[in-house]
Amino acid sequence: MKKILLAFDGSNASEGAFEFARRLNELSPILLTGVFLPQAELANLWSYADGVGSPLMIPLVEPGESELIKENIEHFEERCKHSGIEYRVHKDFFDLALPELKKESRYADLLILGSEIFYENIHAGSPNDYLEDALEDVKCPVILVPEKFDFPENIILAYDGSEESVFAIKQFAYLFPELTKKETLLVYISNEAEEDFPDKIQIEELAARHFNNLTMSKLDIPKKHFSTWASEKRSAIVVSGSYGRHGLSQLFKKSFVNDLIAEHWLPVFIAHK
Incomplete structure (x- = not known):
């Protein structure tokens, strides 16, 4: 049984994230832990600087928003009971310091987030600091889920030869052996037609041991077009590494899945060390 965190903007619970869970x-069977945070505070929590000596307290919640959060918690509990999901609700997060909230992800196998709440009121195709900061210090893999999606019937492993991309592939296989039997495409994107598939023998030996229906392909397209290519693959989930030594926030500065997440086309699995 896996322990999965489901983090909500408390006043705007993501139906897509719950449906994926x-x-x-x-x-x-999973243990689903719902974490409900005030909207304004969820946007700011992760942006506070690390290394502060005293605990950082979350500001008070407006009364009207508090009622909305309570309603969403009740809705979450009712849906879990109806779906036969073992669940927990952390109702005391308003009083916890930021380090405690980050620590929660250390004791989870996976965090699921509704991706669209992170992209409100920002420029199209450019992830905001909110999402970058929220993901940088998460201690478990993350799945970003659009509100409308088809549950994965095939898997796209985004590979660039880096240690991070290989790590994400392994983490996905370890977490979801139930999905590894589905049609899987390990894709390497190269701007140069003559460029070799990096460590092709080694990655094939690894991936083929975990994914029963594996195909490998080298796409001779600009990396910036990967999102458009992937969006045409229905019922897929994209598996991506963080592509940077500074955590998941680097994904949005360098990765070719940037637009894919920003446009809410497909669920995206992200893992980093």
Whole structure:
């Protein structure tokens, strides 16, 4: 059984994120922990500087928003009961310091986030600091889920030869053995037609041991076009590494899945060390 965190903007619970968790529970029972945070504070929590000597307290919640959060918690509990999901609700997060909230992800196998709440009121195609900061210090893999999606029937492993991309592939296989039987495409994107597939023998030996229906392909397209290419693959999930030594925030500065996340086309699995 996996422990999965479901983090909500407390006043705008993501139906897409819950639905993804529900489908995972159908494959294999999970423990689902709902974390409900005030909207303004969820946007700011992760941006506070690390290394502060005293605990950082979350500001008070407006009364009207508090009622909305309570309603969403009740809705979450009702849906979990109806779906037969074992669950927990952390109702005391308003009083916890930032380090405690980050620590929660250390004791989880996976964090699921509704991606669209992170992209409100920003320029199209450019992830905001909110999402970057929120993901940088997460201690477990993350799945970003659009509100409308098809549950994965095929898997796209985004590979660039880096240690981070290989790590993400392994983490996905370890976490979701139930999905590894599905049609899987390991894709290497290169701007140069003559460029070799990096460590092709080694990655094939690894991936083929975990993914039963594996195909490998080298795409001779600009990396900036990867998102458009992937968006045409229905019922897929994209597996991506962080592509940077400074954590997941580097994904949005360098990765070719940037637009894919920003446009909410497909669920995206991200893992970093």
